[in-house]
Amino acid sequence: MSPDTDSVASAIAYAEYRNKLDGLNAIPARLGKLNKETTFVLDYFKMEEPVLLEDGAGKKFILVDHNEKEQSVKNRDSGEILEIIDHHRVSDLTTPNPIFMRFEPVGCTATIIYKMFAGRGMEISKQTAGLMLSAIVSDTLIFKSPTCTREDKMAAQALSKIAGVDDLQTFAGEMLKAGSDLQGYSAEELLNLDRKKFRVAGIEAYISQIQTLDYDDIMRLKDEFIKEMDLFLEKTKAGLAVLMITDLNKNSSMLLFTGRRSEFASRVFNAKIDADHAYLEGVVSRKAQIIPRLMAFHQGE
Amino acid sequence: MSPDTDSVASAIAYAEYRNKLDGLNAIPARLGKLNKETTFVLDYFKMEEPVLLEDGAGKKFILVDHNEKEQSVKNRDSGEILEIIDHHRVSDLTTPNPIFMRFEPVGCTATIIYKMFAGRGMEISKQTAGLMLSAIVSDTLIFKSPTCTREDKMAAQALSKIAGVDDLQTFAGEMLKAGSDLQGYSAEELLNLDRKKFRVAGIEAYISQIQTLDYDDIMRLKDEFIKEMDLFLEKTKAGLAVLMITDLNKNSSMLLFTGRRSEFASRVFNAKIDADHAYLEGVVSRKAQIIPRLMAFHQGE
Numbered sequence: 001m002s003p004d005t006d007s008v009a010s011a012i013a014y015a016e017y018r019n020k021l022d023g024l025n026a027i028p029a030r031l032g033k034l035n036k037e038t039t040f041v042l043d044y045f046k047m048e049e050p051v052l053l054e055d056g057a058g059k060k061f062i063l064v065d066h067n068e069k070e071q072s073v074k075n076r077d078s079g080e081i082l083e084i085i086d087h088h089r090v091s092d093l094t095t096p097n098p099i100f101m102r103f104e105p106v107g108c109t110a111t112i113i114y115k116m117f118a119g120r121g122m123e124i125s126k127q128t129a130g131l132m133l134s135a136i137v138s139d140t141l142i143f144k145s146p147t148c149t150r151e152d153k154m155a156a157q158a159l160s161k162i163a164g165v166d167d168l169q170t171f172a173g174e175m176l177k178a179g180s181d182l183q184g185y186s187a188e189e190l191l192n193l194d195r196k197k198f199r200v201a202g203i204e205a206y207i208s209q210i211q212t213l214d215y216d217d218i219m220r221l222k223d224e225f226i227k228e229m230d231l232f233l234e235k236t237k238a239g240l241a242v243l244m245i246t247d248l249n250k251n252s253s254m255l256l257f258t259g260r261r262s263e264f265a266s267r268v269f270n271a272k273i274d275a276d277h278a279y280l281e282g283v284v285s286r287k288a289q290i291i292p293r294l295m296a297f298h299q300g301e
Numbered sequence: 302m303s304p305d306t307d308s309v310a311s312a313i314a315y316a317e318y319r320n321k322l323d324g325l326n327a328i329p330a331r332l333g334k335l336n337k338e339t340t341f342v343l344d345y346f347k348m349e350e351p352v353l354l355e356d357g358a359g360k361k362f363i364l365v366d367h368n369e370k371e372q373s374v375k376n377r378d379s380g381e382i383l384e385i386i387d388h389h390r391v392s393d394l395t396t397p398n399p400i401f402m403r404f405e406p407v408g409c410t411a412t413i414i415y416k417m418f419a420g421r422g423m424e425i426s427k428q429t430a431g432l433m434l435s436a437i438v439s440d441t442l443i444f445k446s447p448t449c450t451r452e453d454k455m456a457a458q459a460l461s462k463i464a465g466v467d468d469l470q471t472f473a474g475e476m477l478k479a480g481s482d483l484q485g486y487s488a489e490e491l492l493n494l495d496r497k498k499f500r501v502a503g504i505e506a507y508i509s510q511i512q513t514l515d516y517d518d519i520m521r522l523k524d525e526f527i528k529e530m531d532l533f534l535e536k537t538k539a540g541l542a543v544l545m546i547t548d549l550n551k552n553s554s555m556l557l558f559t560g561r562r563s564e565f566a567s568r569v570f571n572a573k574i575d576a577d578h579a580y581l582e583g584v585v586s587r588k589a590q591i592i593p594r595l596m597a598f599h600q601g602e
Contacts, residue, residue, distance in 0.1 A: 087399055088399055089396050089397060089398055089400075090391075090394050090395060090396045090400075091395050091396075092393065092394075093391050093393075094390075094392050094393050094394070095390050095391045096593050096596040097390055097406070097589075098387075098388055098389055098390050098404065098405075098406040098588065098589075099390070099404065099406055100404060100405050100406060101402055101404035102402070102403055102404075103399065103402035104399075104401050105399040105400055119420055287399065288399075291397075292398050295397040296397065
């Protein structure tokens with residue numbers, strides 16, 4: 001619903017893979033608005049944005065970079081899932097038939113797709129390689145995230161050669177800067193940029209993430225964020241809203257949380273009683289460092 | 302819970318794969334008693350049977366050839382799933398963390414594992430290759446099942462060379478004969494040999510399968526089967542019990558069903574009102590031809 005660079009790059013790359021492999025005629029699609037980082041990357045490699053898919057009814061699709069129904073296309077159950085390529089946890093997944101699925105606990109879905117191309121000795125076009133490289137750099141925060149594996153680094157190295165990106169550090173810096181340019185966004189828009197819905201401990205939770213090089217600037221909006229999160233919960237009737245503000249300079253995150261069930265977040269992250277925030281040193285990954293902690297706390301209760 | 306030749310061969314083969322790949326020190330395990338076919342195969346290739354795993358609490362495991370909780374080790378949620386290699390539909394699957402999973406809609410899990418060995422140019426031991434070959438021959442009914450793919454045939458061809466099985470037809474015939482030797486089993490034991498639990502259309506259903514070269518012999522036990530299935534449902538409180546008796550000579554199956562919700566099976570398989578059976582021509586696969594039909598009927602209702 002909130003595509004990031006990996007979702008978009010993986011959709012384009014996997015469509016290229018399947019179309020080259022067996023002429024499937026796959027069309028890359030997205031489920032929501034592109035963020036500034038992805039727009040920068042598509043522009044840099046002169047690629048068009050994928051089509052917007054608003055309803056899955058009657059369609060056949062391959063899911064890349066997600067599998068949870070809450071994050072997927074509307075009316076997914078009225079369509080057909082052909083395949084899934086992902087690097088997230090599996091959540092409440094059921095298919096009527098056996099299907100092809102490849103899940104690997106690597107930093108980036110594009111890394112899995114790179115391995116599929118490489119495994120069959122298939123060529124990746126220069127532009128697509130550029131997108132895949134961008135996805136890896138983005139998802140792993142230039143290889144610094146705890147989710148980054150040796151395979152992500154190897155894939156990025158191979159892809160940078162194909163894409164002709166000689167100075168990876170400079171390119172990655174420009175890309176992350178474009179992505180963390182949050183000028184002109186309202187608090188509501190910032191919360192929407194990368195918001196995912198989860199079900200943990202029987203609670204419906206929305207967890208947004210913002211990555212920034214200007215942490216203090218963003219934190220000035222704290223009261224507005226809480227206000228917007230409360231409004232959002234009124235509309236959705238969900239129990240918990242969390243905003244994870246990741247400071248790319250310090251590789252740490254501030255969590256803001258609110259909602260009927262905010263005491264749950266407060267306990268999981270050892271915040272003070274009645275606090276609406278917790279600062280977590282060394283925490284940058286929602287997938288690897290926030291979701292498992294919420295899940296583990298639930299199981300331990 | 303009711304391991305077949307593919308479950309056992311895949312456990313042994315994948316343990317060999319992971320131990321050779323990165324020294325994981327994986328131990329092949331089974332969750333229940335071996336059937337006669339698998340015992341024949343292990344004996345033929347002079348391999349030991351995997352250890353019996355009775356409780357998953359505190360253990361780390363790789364699931365092969367299954368993923369549904371109902372068919373998995375006791376206290377699975379108190380252990381940790383490291384990986385899943387399977388060719389069945391996904392059912393109600395959730396993991397707290399991202400994990401490695403490889404699902405392919407091929408006829409046999411051993412085929413997927415063969416591809417993993419081949420993809421890395423790794424050697425398969427002669428005995429393990431024999432088990433994997435047996436698994437493919439068994440799951441695809443010597444390549445005649447509708448679940449059989451080109452990849453299963455290619456894997457079987459390569460594996461028969463490694464295993465030194467020159468006359469595949471003769472070997473396969475002996476193996477299926479050993480497996481379909483149902484002499485000495487009571488009706489209750491026959492129902493237990495390959496019984497799987499499913500949840501379809503909100504119904505808890507147990508579906509057993511027997512494959513036989515002596516269809517008429519087995520059908521003489523019809524009344525006893527129905528009686529035992531009723532007793533089993535009293536104990537388990539499930540809503541539906543089905544027995545699929547597959548005639549290997551005619552590649553067709555008789556379904557017997559009973560239980561509170563037997564009218565559901567009766568409608569799905571177009572049996573007469575109040576009938577306790579339906580004969581299905583050309584139907585041999587529970588996974589590919591029975592389960593999807595139950596699921597599709599539910600969605601179409």
